[in-house]
Amino acid sequence: MSTPFRRYPELDARAYRQELLPFLRTAVPIIGAQLSFMGMGVVDTLYAGRLGGQALAAIAVGSHVWMPVFMFFLGVLMAVSPIVAQRTGAAADSRATGSILRAVLWLALPLGVLWSLLLLTLGNTLIGFTGLQPDTAALARAYLSVEALGCIPFALVFVLRYGVEGTGRTAPVLWISVAGFAVNAAFDGLLMFGWGPFPRMGAVGCGWATVIAVVAMLGMWMLLYLRWQPLRAVGLFAAPRVARMRTVWRDTLRLGLPIGCILLAEAGLFAAAMLLMAAFGDTAVAAHQVAINFAALAFMVPLGFGFAATVRVGQAIGAGDPALAQMRGRLAIGAALVFSALSASVMALFPEVVARLYTPDEEVIALAARLLLYAAAFQIFDCLQASANGALRGLADTRGPMRITVSAYWLVGMPLALVAAFVLELGPAGLWWGLIAGLAVAAAGLVTRFLRAPSAKATNDIRGTAQ
Structure with a gap:
């Protein structure tokens, strides 16, 4: 039944108040997750500063090269969120949603490879135009080469994360992001400074810390889809085939x-x-x-x-x-x-x-x-x-x-x-x-x-x- 609120949503202040709490329940964990991700860069910078100016410059330049490419592929796979959100609102079959997510996971693999190749080619070329000293430029390239190993895991994590976001259940997004931040911070210290039995790897250790953190997050997301009941219903790993893969790829790329x-x-x-x-x-x-x-x-x-x-x-x-x-x-x-x-x-x-x-x-x-x-x-x-x-x-x-x-x-x-x-x-x-x-x-x-x-x-x- 139509109501005045649905015809004229701007006129019903009560409806906005009723929507505010569900909106904040969705938004607050995402905000926390974004802050955790930003915190990873802050910790990387703080630790690099303790290694000296050369390491700090190499990581800073490598990160500036990494970020635009990162943002592009993040955006492409962000299309998963509205796809799943619209299906959730339509009360679509959960297993079919799982099949769609699996199709996008297959798409994420070649996208991750392309992302990695762009970093290793275009990224390394751009470093040559920065005017860095040869030793610092070589260190930045080594750091970027290690970071490139994280491209495929990052792409897979984006698909799994945005699949959950689309359902409106955003709390796991926060907790897994915080866990990723903690893993990155721990391995920054272990690998950059050689704490305990670990080798001292300097700036390159920062890249390995990022790779380890994103692989850990990928493992946590996969475990969540396997064990958490709201996501088990999706059957991400159980459904026997990928439905309409070419259609899913087309719509994901058209949106993303x-x-x-x-x-x-x-x-x-x-x-x-x-x-x-x-x-x-x-x-x-x-x-x-x-x-x-x-x-x-x-x-x-x-x-x-x-x-x-x-x-x-x-x-x-x-x-x-x-x-x-x-x-x-x-x-x-x-x-x-x-x-x-x-x-x-x-x-x-x-x-x-x-x-x-x-x-x-x-x-x-x-x-x-x-x-x-x-x-x-x-x-x-x-x-x-x-x-x-x-x-x-x-x-x-x-x-x-x-x-x-x-x-x-x-x-x-x-x-x-x-x-x-x-x-x-x-x-x-x-x-x-x-x-x-x-x-x-x-x-x-x-x-x-x-x-x-x-x-x-x-x-x-x-x-x-x-x-």
Whole structure:
């Protein structure tokens, strides 16, 4: 039966309040998982710093090469979440969902191989253009070569993780991510410094720690699918055959490739901004790193809201209720806006306090405090685009958002950054103006696209898989 709330979801505040708790139950574990993943990079950096400048530089450069490629393949396999979410909302057969996940696992294998080859070829080539000393460049290549061994396990973990996320049961995502963080931290110490009976491997040990951690997470996910009753019903390893493999692969790539391009465009924008910042000296680079790192830490919350929006919106679409999907997406966008106002206030009101958490260098603190004022505005638009992108993924709408974000970042943001920084001679602040402009255009386009999604046509775009 139709109700006023379903016809006009924006008019019923009670419905939003009722949705808030289920939304947070989905989002909070994902936020914790994202923070755990970010913590792995923090621990890697802290340990590398104790090894000396050469190891720190090698790992830093290797990580910057690794990250854009990582984000692309992460995005491709992120398509699993809306596929499973829509099937969950439609109360589809669990065994058929397990067959679909198995098909995507087979797809993840060649994707993992391609990912590894890109790191070993393109990545090693890019290191040659960094201007590192030969010994440091060789160390960065060795670190990256070990990291490449983790590509296939990472791809498999993404499939299993997003399969669980799509069901709305996100608690395991948190616990396995925390366990992966602990394994990575432990083996960082054991292998980088040679604690106990382990050999001292230096920067290369950091790569091995990552590989061991992701293999451990893969084992935990497989055990969960085998032993945890809600996932045993999926029959991931029990079903005798893969159903409609070519259809599953087609729909996964049709949804996932645009997501991968979105994440690659964003990662590339920030990587380019960091490289351009080097033109203004070491102090500018350090100050930029402080501002962008704190903004990235705060960004984990709205990013989690975006992932949760994919699940909640996708389930509503699968249930045949596009008006409910619209309400859930609006709630996610509103929650991100509220949080961004809080985090931006911290950056705007206490920039020096934040900067002093990172460095005692007064020159860096002074510039970082100024850049954090720009980061406050940056934060609002970044939170809005992340939550709106997540809601659109729940609608299985990824190609339109790809066009919006790639255009906003590279046809608006980057040109404005270059003009403001080097033509208008605004320096580091000019680069930040470009970042803000790109994110503002992306946020406006994505939010508008979601709000205008016609309720009668906001049906799933993965019929071949989700029926």
